[in-house]
Amino acid sequence: MVVLACRSGIGHHVCMSETGPKLDIDCGNCRPVSACCQGGTIELTLEEAGFMIRGGNKLRTIAQPADVDRDDVFCPTASVKDEDDPRYLRLLGTTQPLSAGLGRYFMLEPCGYLEPTEDGGQQCGVYDQRPFTCSRFEVGGSQCQILRQAFGVDTMTEETLSIVAMLNEVADRNRP
Secondary structure: OEEEEEOOOOOOOOOOOOOOOOOOOOHHHOOOOOHHHOOEEEEEOHHHHHHHHHOOOOEEEEEOOOOOOEEEEEEEEEEEEOOOOOOOEEEEEEEEEEOOOOEEEEEOOOOOOEEEOOOOOEEEOOHHHOOHHHHOOOOOOHHHHHHHHHOOOOOOOHHHHHHHHHHHHHHHHOOO
8 A cells, every 4th residue: 555645634733743844835836736735635614515526626525514513523644545456545544623614525636626827837726716724724834844745846854754654654554
């Protein structure tokens, strides 16, 4: 099995501590991949989930939105492809709180709203209408940094390499 990505829920720093290298990071220099938009765990209202699906996004529902806060909802932090049948992903993770009105979803592919740029990169084609989970994603925060490293935009730090090693160990222990 191979760990494809490490990403925790927005605002939940499961994979990486708050300490990390201070880099000059903005969306404009996240080329060519727009790392935060390449799939993974997202929290959306029901209306936002519909908006994402209309944009061609493939979402796997982890937890439907509810009217109450929940303390222990599964939160994928890694996806693992089965070596015997690569059509299947297995999600690994922990439980995390989930606020009322939000559902937790796993986006299986890069965001369908990404549009190509003249320099060969990608940018959000619905920036002014993007879901709240996207607008509150902290550019340059720990989640941003680990995604940029995972997708090869920035060089992996020792801390990220140790996280990847840990995730690979978890994937190996959970092999069927």
